[in-house]
Every structure is written in structure tokens, then in C-alpha cells.
Amino acid sequence: xxxxxPSLTLxxxxxxxxxxxxxxxxxxxQAPDSAWHDVSPExxxxxxxxxxxxVVIELAPExxxxxxxxxxxxxxxxxxxxxxxIRVQDNYVVQWRVHDEAAPxxxxxxxxxxxxxxxxxxxxxxxxxPYPDPYAAQSGIASGWLVGREGEEIWPAHCYGVVGVGxxxxxxxxxxxxxxxxxxxxxxxxxxxxxVVGRVLEGMEHLGALPRGTGPLGFYADPRQNVxxxxxxxxxxxxxxxxxxMQVMRTDSPSFHxxxxxRAARRDSFFVRPAKGVALCNxxxxxxxxx
Amino acid sequence: xxxxxPSLTLxxxxxxxxxxxxxxxxxxxQAPDSAWHDVSPExxxxxxxxxxxxVVIELAPExxxxxxxxxxxxxxxxxxxxxxxIRVQDNYVVQWRVHDEAAPxxxxxxxxxxxxxxxxxxxxxxxxxPYPDPYAAQSGIASGWLVGREGEEIWPAHCYGVVGVGxxxxxxxxxxxxxxxxxxxxxxxxxxxxxVVGRVLEGMEHLGALPRGTGPLGFYADPRQNVxxxxxxxxxxxxxxxxxxMQVMRTDSPSFHxxxxxRAARRDSFFVRPAKGVALCNxxxxxxxxx
Numbered sequence: 001x002x003x004x005x006p007s008l009t010l011x012x013x014x015x016x017x018x019x020x021x022x023x024x025x026x027x028x029x030q031a032p033d034s035a036w037h038d039v040s041p042e043x044x045x046x047x048x049x050x051x052x053x054x055v056v057i058e059l060a061p062e063x064x065x066x067x068x069x070x071x072x073x074x075x076x077x078x079x080x081x082x083x084x085x086i087r088v089q090d091n092y093v094v095q096w097r098v099h100d101e102a103a104p105x106x107x108x109x110x111x112x113x114x115x116x117x118x119x120x121x122x123x124x125x126x127x128x129x130p131y132p133d134p135y136a137a138q139s140g141i142a143s144g145w146l147v148g149r150e151g152e153e154i155w156p157a158h159c160y161g162v163v164g165v166g167x168x169x170x171x172x173x174x175x176x177x178x179x180x181x182x183x184x185x186x187x188x189x190x191x192x193x194x195x196v197v198g199r200v201l202e203g204m205e206h207l208g209a210l211p212r213g214t215g216p217l218g219f220y221a222d223p224r225q226n227v228x229x230x231x232x233x234x235x236x237x238x239x240x241x242x243x244x245x246m247q248v249m250r251t252d253s254p255s256f257h258x259x260x261x262x263r264a265a266r267r268d269s270f271f272v273r274p275a276k277g278v279a280l281c282n283x284x285x286x287x288x289x290x291x
Numbered sequence: 292x293x294x295x296x297p298s299l300t301l302x303x304x305x306x307x308x309x310x311x312x313x314x315x316x317x318x319x320x321q322a323p324d325s326a327w328h329d330v331s332p333e334x335x336x337x338x339x340x341x342x343x344x345x346v347v348i349e350l351a352p353e354x355x356x357x358x359x360x361x362x363x364x365x366x367x368x369x370x371x372x373x374x375x376x377i378r379v380q381d382n383y384v385v386q387w388r389v390h391d392e393a394a395p396x397x398x399x400x401x402x403x404x405x406x407x408x409x410x411x412x413x414x415x416x417x418x419x420x421p422y423p424d425p426y427a428a429q430s431g432i433a434s435g436w437l438v439g440r441e442g443e444e445i446w447p448a449h450c451y452g453v454v455g456v457g458x459x460x461x462x463x464x465x466x467x468x469x470x471x472x473x474x475x476x477x478x479x480x481x482x483x484x485x486x487v488v489g490r491v492l493e494g495m496e497h498l499g500a501l502p503r504g505t506g507p508l509g510f511y512a513d514p515r516q517n518v519x520x521x522x523x524x525x526x527x528x529x530x531x532x533x534x535x536x537m538q539v540m541r542t543d544s545p546s547f548h549x550x551x552x553x554r555a556a557r558r559d560s561f562f563v564r565p566a567k568g569v570a571l572c573n574x575x576x577x578x579x580x581x582x
Contacts, residue, residue, distance in 0.1 A: 161382075185450065209500055210500060270460060272483075275479065
């Protein structure tokens with residue numbers, strides 16, 4: 001009589017340790033196509049840097065619809081073209097602006113948006129994460145975004161690569177003509193204090209490696225140090241041949257579940273002691289370009 | 292009759308909110324000299340980059356004495372001179388090595404150190420932090436270092452700017468001829484898995500802004516991309532005129548207490564909603580060069 005053995009680890013529990021356990025990166029590479037969804041080109045900004053680098057940003061209209069619409073209007077009226085990175089503060093943010101902040105504003109632009117710093121949970125898929133979070137009563141993933149939660153309100157967390165809207169002192173909320181991206185340890189004290197409009201899906205290395213500014217708050221001390229942005233275009237406005245098809249891992253997929261478990265407790269062979277959890281911002285939702 | 296008023300807030304409690312509340316950065320700038328202690332030059336490595344940048348690293352013999360002693364021996368025998376940064380993985384680590392890994396080892400060098408990944412709490416000053424930590428049952432500050440704790444064991448947290456020893460697969464622990472520094476969101480899954488030997492006190496911006504490697508794991512695909520390290524010297528071995536006097540804020544000082552409170556709940560005027568806590572790695576212990 002022969003048995004089909006569903007899992008050797010049922011017979012030899014110790015074997016799971018000895019066998020090759022995939023790392024989070026391996027889980028991502030091995031994930032089937034069904035674990036990914038295409039991001040709509042209406043939600044993607046393609047930023048061409050002056051040196052040829054490409055940065056692709058997924059917009060977050062779920063969280064800051066008015067600010068996001070402003071950013072898209074600026075892209076469609078080419079106000080980001082010949083824009084400039086003006087601030088790089090080490091372990092904090094990279095900040096950039098439109099070409100000319102005195103230029104006429106595009107039709108429909110909202111000059112004083114309300115504070116879109118949080119939103120109701122209702123209307124989004126939400127999954128609670130089981131690890132404690134120093135910044136929020138609860139944290140989780142809402143329709144693919146890493147969020148904090150308090151009661152029925154949620155907000156996007158300021159993780160590495162998250163893009164927000166620069167502003168002056170409150171009650172100003174910023175109008176979208178200056179944006180920033182997190183380039184270091186998650187400055188989650190900014191959560192619920194600024195409008196998050198997106199996240200970098202590709203090309204963060206171009207922004208992360210920029211020279212740090214030597215002026216106060218990391219602004220470039222001399223405007224000649226500013227880094228040129230060649231253009232920012234909504235992917236939907238690009239010809240098909242130039243339009244990147246970006247995919248984000250479905251957070252309801254078995255692959256994402258495995259990825260999360262591996263991020264929270266590394267059991268691949270490099271590790272001698274798995275962690276007991278993982279910080280919200282240390283489990284970036286995997287993204288890739290569809291080939 | 293005239294009164295000396297020790298504090299307006301005693302008379303008008305609401306005034307404290309309306310008045311200017313200092314930011315963490317302002318608290319650091321305003322801290323009196325008594326809030327700082329000089330770091331011994333026996334604990335400082337001065338790394339000169341090929342482009343002239345200076346990186347100053349405080350060593351952590353409390354946590355990994357054998358690995359630290361190896362690193363110091365390599366410095367004293369000039370094996371770091373004309374060393375190379377060989378790996379820059381975005382949002383993870385920058386890694387460098389001695390000039391020639393086949394060179395004879397200095398006298399006293401330990402080729403296979405034991406795993407110095409954690410240590411007993413006893414013997415260090417320890418202060419518990421009140422915020423939850425996804426990686427450790429408890430977190431705190433031990434003799435000025437940000438640490439996780441479980442029972443009576445503590446270990447340094449892999450925060451931005453923390454320096455550790457690269458290694459092969461276990462049981463190898465690395466011998467100190469390859470080091471790395473965290474350049475993004477704290478990869479705390481590395482805690483208790485690698486030997487931490489120090490932290491960058493000055494010049495992290497030189498390492499953070501390096502071009503990202505395009506090979507697997509962020510290694511430079513072509514060795515010609517390697518970034519040259521001119522020299523690494525123990526500060527105690529430098530002539531007094533070239534020896535930086537670095538200071539670290541005393542974590543038992545009132546200034547540090549105020550800094551921590553401000554990091555955990557920003558009440559300066561830019562913020563509309565203070566956070567309810569702060570992550571261990573988002574409260575770097577302030578450091579400065581003594582002028």
C-alpha cells in the first residue's frame with residue numbers, strides 16, 4: 001500500500017527548517033500571474049528625469065481625490081515639465097516643484113483643497129495586520145495601501161517611497177505644485193498631517209541617490225544644484241509604445257500572504273533567528289513592470 | 292508689590308499650546324552643553340571617502356567586542372585604505388570591504404568570532420520606551436543605544452545609519468572585513484542575526500546618496516563602479532588637529548527627554564495632529580561635532 005504524502009513536514013517536523021524556505025524576494029519572483037493586477041494608466045504618473053531615469057508613481061485618488069486631481073491637471077498642462085527637485089534631506093524627504101509656480105493654473109484646479117489626510121474605512125477592502133504599530137491603534141492594508149486605522153478612519157502611512165503634497169503652515173494643505181517622497185526611515189509623524197497622493201512603484205533609486213542638500217531642511221543651497229525633471233506625464237496620455245504597464249501584487253492573493261509571513265519571520269537559510277513581527281513600512285507591496 | 296513670574300503657563304495653562312513649541316531639531320540646537328558627552332576617540336572611526344567626504348562612525352564594543360576589535364585592528368594595519376564600497380541596495384544597505392581580502396591578517400585578528408548578536412542587559416544603563424515595537428517584546432535605550440529586549444537579553448536595533456558585519460551563511464558571523472550600513476527603512480529582521488559594530492554619527496549623507504548597484508542584491512555590476520574609500524582611521528590615532536571631537540546627547544538628560552517627547556508627539560506649529568508614539572528607529576540619538 002502506498003501513501004501520497006501531502007507534506008514531508010507532517011512526518012518530520014524538523015525538515016521544514018532544513019529544506020529550502022523561500023525568501024520574500026523569491027516568493028515575489030515565483031508568484032503566478034494571477035497574484036498580480038494591472039494598474040490603470042489613469043492612475044500612473046511617468047516622471048522622466050533630466051538624466052534619463054524613469055520614476056513611475058501610482059496615484060492614490062482613494063485617499064486624496066482633490067489633491068490627486070490637481071496633480072493630474074498639472075501633468076496634463078505640462079507644468080511639471082522642466083520642473084525641479086529643490087530639496088533632498090537625508091533620511092527624510094526629496095521634494096520637487098513645477099517649472100514655474102507663478103504660471104496660470106489649469107482649468108478646474110482647486111487652489112485651497114480641504115485637508116484630505118484621512119478617510120472612512122467604508123468603501124475599501126481592509127485587512128488588519130497582527131503586529132503592533134507605535135503610531136496607530138491598528139494598522140492594515142486597504143485596497144492595496146499600507147494604512148493606519150483609528151476607529152472607522154484610515155490613512156496612508158508615510159512609508160519609504162510614499163508621495164505627499166508639500167504645504168505651508170496649517171490651515172494650508174498644499175495644492176499639489178510641490179510634492180515630496182519619503183527617502184528613509186518612515187516619518188510616520190507626518191501621517192494625518194499631509195495629503196498622501198501616491199507611491200513610487202519603479203525608479204525610487206533615482207530619487208534615493210540624489211545628492212543631499214546643504215541648506216536648512218536639506219534644500220539645495222544654490223538653485224543651480226536643483227535637479228531637472230524633464231517631464232511628468234499621465235501614463236494614459238502616452239502612446240502605447242511608451243506606456244509602462246505596471247502591476248502590483250494583489251494583497252488578497254496566496255502569494256502576498258506568503259510574502260507577508262516571510263517578511264514577518266525570515267526562515268530562509270541566511271537567518272538564525274526569525275523576527276516576531278514586521279513594521280507596517282517594512283512590508284512594501286510588491287510591484288513590477290509587466291513584460 | 293511685584294511678582295517674578297516663573298512661567299506664564301502656570302497662570303494661563305492654555306498658553307503653552309498657543310506659544311511656540313520647539314520642534315525636535317530646535318530642542319537639539321538649544322540643548323545645553325551639559326546634555327552632551329564626548330565620545331572617546333578610541334571608539335571613533337574616521338572614514339575618508341575618495342571624493343573627500345568624511346564619515347564618522349561610533350563603535351559599539353559593548354555589543355560586539357570581538358568583531359569591533361577586528362575592525363579596529365584592520366584600521367590600525369591600514370587594510371581599509373583604498374577599500375571599496377561594492378554594494379548599494381536601495382532602501383536596505385551600503386556595503387564595503389577592505390582593500391585586499393587576501394592580505395595577511397593583523398596580529399590578534401580573530402578569524403571566526405562567536406555570534407555577538409545579543410548580550411545581557413546587566414552592566415548597561417537601560418531605559419524602557421513606552422511605545423509598542425513590532426519586533427521586540429520591549430524596546431529601549433541601553434547606554435545610549437537603541438535596543439530591543441527580550442527577558443534579560445538586549446540587542447542593537449538595525450536603524451538607519453547602524454553599521455554591521457557582513458557574513459556568509461551561518462554559522463559564519465563575519466570577521467569584520469566587510470561592513471554594511473543601513474540606508475533606508477530599518478531592516479529589523481536583521482536584529483539578532485548579524486553583529487552590530489557601530490553607528491554613523493556624521494556624514495551618512497555621503498553613503499546615502501551613492502548610486503544604487505544594478506547587480507543582484509544591489510552589488511555594483513561592474514567592479515569599476517566601486518566607490519573608493521581613501522582611508523579608515525581610529526580617531527585616537529589621528530593627530531589632534533585632524534581628530535574630530537564628536538558628542539552624543541546624554542540619554543539621561545532633560546534635553547533628551549524633551550526631544551523624545553517631541554519626536555513622539557509633534558506639537559510645533561506645522562502639525563495639526565500629533566502622533567501617539569514613535570518607532571524605535573525614528574528617534575535617532577542626536578550627535579554633533581564639538582566646536
